[in-house]
Amino acid sequence: CWTQDEHPGVDFSVDKVGDPVPAMADGVVVKIENSEQAPADLPVIGGCGRYVVLKHTYPNGGVVYTRYVQLGRVVGPNGAPLALGVSV
Numbered sequence: 001c002w003t004q005d006e007h008p009g010v011d012f013s014v015d016k017v018g019d020p021v022p023a024m025a026d027g028v029v030v031k032i033e034n035s036e037q038a039p040a041d042l043p044v045i046g047g048c049g050r051y052v053v054l055k056h057t058y059p060n061g062g063v064v065y066t067r068y069v070q071l072g073r074v075v076g077p078n079g080a081p082l083a084l085g086v087s088v
Contacts, residue, residue: 017072024066027054029086034074050074052082 014021031053048069056064076082 020077021068021071023054023068023088024064025056027056027066027088029053029082029084029088030055030065032074032082032084054088 012021029052031051033048033051036049048067050071050073051067051069052071052074053065053067056066058064074082076086076088082088
């Protein structure tokens with residue numbers, strides 16, 4: 001979603017197209033974008049395609065958000081569609 005020079009995150013990939021994308025840690029779905037041409041929610045980021053944002057809350061009160069972009073489809077662990085507020 002960013003140009004290579006200003007990329008603020010860490011990229012991970014799966015072994016082959018269609019493989020499930022694991023979450024960094026347990027979290028709650030706070031945003032789902034199902035459009036293949038979805039723009040990011042920050043104006044300086046280009047298009048991210050289909051993506052999901054998770055909110056991870058830790059026992060010490062820390063909160064981290066992770067974004068999973070360029071997804072082929074958005075489904076949960078059991079193949080059912082994801083919904084806002086679902087724990088993954």
